[in-house]
Amino acid sequence: MVIRVVVADDQELVRAGFGMILDAQPDIEVVAEAADGAQAVEAVREHRPDVLLLDVRMPVMDGLEAARRVCADHPGTRVVMLTTFDIDDYVFDALYAGASGFLLKDVRRDDLTHGVRAVASGEALLAPSVTRRLIGEFTARRAGPSAPVRPPSRLLQQLTGREAETLRLLARGLSNAEIAAELTVSDHTVKTHVSNLLAKLQLRDRVHAVVFAYESGTVVAGEA
Missing domain, CATH: 1.10.10.10 (Winged helix-like DNA-binding domain superfamily/Winged helix DNA-binding domain)
Known part of the structure; x- marks a missing residue:
């Protein structure tokens, strides 16, 4: 089964880079890109992807609000937040809104593809030690x-x-x-x-x- 992905980031190079890495995988297809939160919500509505990679900070509509809307209206799409910081206040709010985890923007190629596959299958996106630290602080x-x-x-x-x-x-x-x-x-x-x-x-x-x-x-x- 092919995992359908939408990549949402206001930095074109980030979108293009992630898109190229993911599209190179035989089991992953990037079906759309978005430059702001509103475009991300619309892309999910139109394409119904399995995974949305969503930047935390974006113009027009920030990633947190986009995450809330996607998680509420499209339960079949799992949201992964993209952030520069491993513990970001917005990430906690996004998890509470229904996001399934987060990836750092400087994530390694293999970790990116593994993360998409993991969250698409409902498995833990984060390493157990990171999950424990993150959830402990979150709660x-x-x-x-x-x-x-x-x-x-x-x-x-x-x-x-x-x-x-x-x-x-x-x-x-x-x-x-x-x-x-x-x-x-x-x-x-x-x-x-x-x-x-x-x-x-x-x-x-x-x-x-x-x-x-x-x-x-x-x-x-x-x-x-």
């Missing part, structure tokens, strides 16, 4: 009386014991292979548990499963 920033509250109990009650344990291990930053070793099961079984828990919790992908685990109190920031 800490969201803590407090003004933070939106997610009612988790009904959804959590749908999980089997194994699925609940898989969720806790995901939130600790473990990879599928590490979870399999921890539970003494196969990688395929872990993938099944992850797929089932995402469906039951009504989550887009693994990144948001980790966010859910922290927000619901399934795990506590900083716990081993």
Whole structure:
């Protein structure tokens, strides 16, 4: 299956560079480019891509607002934010809006293609150690009386014991292979548990499963 991608960045060289790298892959096709957030939203509406690479800071409509609109109106498109900084305030807001992760603009060629493939398949886009650091800080920033509250109990009650344990291990930053070793099961079984828990919790992908685990109190920031 070919992964359809839209690249949105106000810098033409960035768009062209990412486009050339991705189009060179046999399983990836860049179906459109956009120079601002409004164009990105329109490109997603027209082409319905699997992945939108979206710059955080753009004219006309910034990446955060574009991410909100795309995630709300086009759940089949996974949004990856492009940023210069590995921990950017806008990235946290974008994750909360529904984005599936982020890539640095100086990302290596292989990491770019791997990232697109990973997020298109619903896997973790970020390395486990980075995911843990990012989500830990993200949830800490969201803590407090003004933070939106997610009612988790009904959804959590749908999980089997194994699925609940898989969720806790995901939130600790473990990879599928590490979870399999921890539970003494196969990688395929872990993938099944992850797929089932995402469906039951009504989550887009693994990144948001980790966010859910922290927000619901399934795990506590900083716990081993």
